[in-house]
Amino acid sequence: MRAKPTPLGAQALPAGLVVRSLQDLKLVQKRLAQQRAEAEALAVARREAEVKRQQANRLFELAVGPVTRLHPPNKVLLNNDPPPPIPVQHQLDEQRVLLESISDDFDVSSLLDTDDALSFRRPGISVEVTRKLRRGEWSIQSQLDLHGLRTDEAREALGQYIREAHKLGLRCVRVVHGKGLGSPGKSPVLKGRVQSWLVQKNDVLAFVQARPAEGGAGALVVLLRPSPGGH
Structure with missing residues (x-):
């Protein structure tokens, strides 16, 4: 079963x-x-x-070995303002200004080309450069007028102007020094001084007397050295 x-x-x-x-x-x-x-x-x-x-x-x-928990340090974290930045570039610019200071006792006569306008060009700059400046082939990008300034004021203004123009990358500028018609003896006080000062500026490659329509004997057309950041 x-x-x-x-x-x-x-x-x-x-x-x-x-x-x-x-x-x-x-x-x-x-x-x-x-x-x-x-x-x-x-x-x-x-x-x-x-x-x-x-x-x-x-x-x-x-x-x-035995382990002991560290106690939190007795410190207070404060959000202090960071120290002001050091104006290194400004200091370098100031040192450069001192090195390039211009003098009234500099004799420029031997450096000027003995033509009608007493033009100037640095060694290595061809005569064709000054010819083009005279013909107006360089466009004037800026102008400094020194009328009414004392000699020391004009010297300081010119040095600062050339320095800033070069930093901005300008290549061709005009400096108006006047014909001296309002000066005692009707002689151009600033003309010779401005020529001497410009020769002492390393940023200046050449200059010529301006054409009649651009100021004639009362102004100079100045060619500046290319700046590293310029065009």
Whole structure:
């Protein structure tokens, strides 16, 4: 007679397995024993891993020694204003001005071309440059008028003007010194001085007397050296 399916009490059967005989019952017991063994093995592995982790932490503590938490420093962080920048470029400009200071005692007569207008060109500058200046082939980009200034005021104004014009990248400027008609003796006081001052400025490459429509004998057309930042 074939036995009816029998439950195993409190023990759960593997899914889909029905006990129909004693042989089936033994098979179920075997599978349940395997499951219990696997669960115990997994639990043992987890306990061993935890023990190893704790031992590793203990080894680190033994190697480092006692650890004391650092107390926060008794400091107050203030948002102080940064120190003012050092005007290095301004200082360099001032030193350059001192090095290029112009003198009233400089004799320029030997440096001027002995033509009708007494033009000037530095060594290495061709005669064609002054010819082009006379013909107006260089466009005048700026002008300085020294009328009404004393000699010391005119000297300072001219030095500053040439320095700033060169820094701005200007190449051709006009300096009006006047014909001296209002001076005692009707002689041009500033004309010779301006020529002497311009010769002493390293930024000046050449100058010529202006054309009649641009001031004639009362003005000079000046060619400046190209500046590093100019065009």
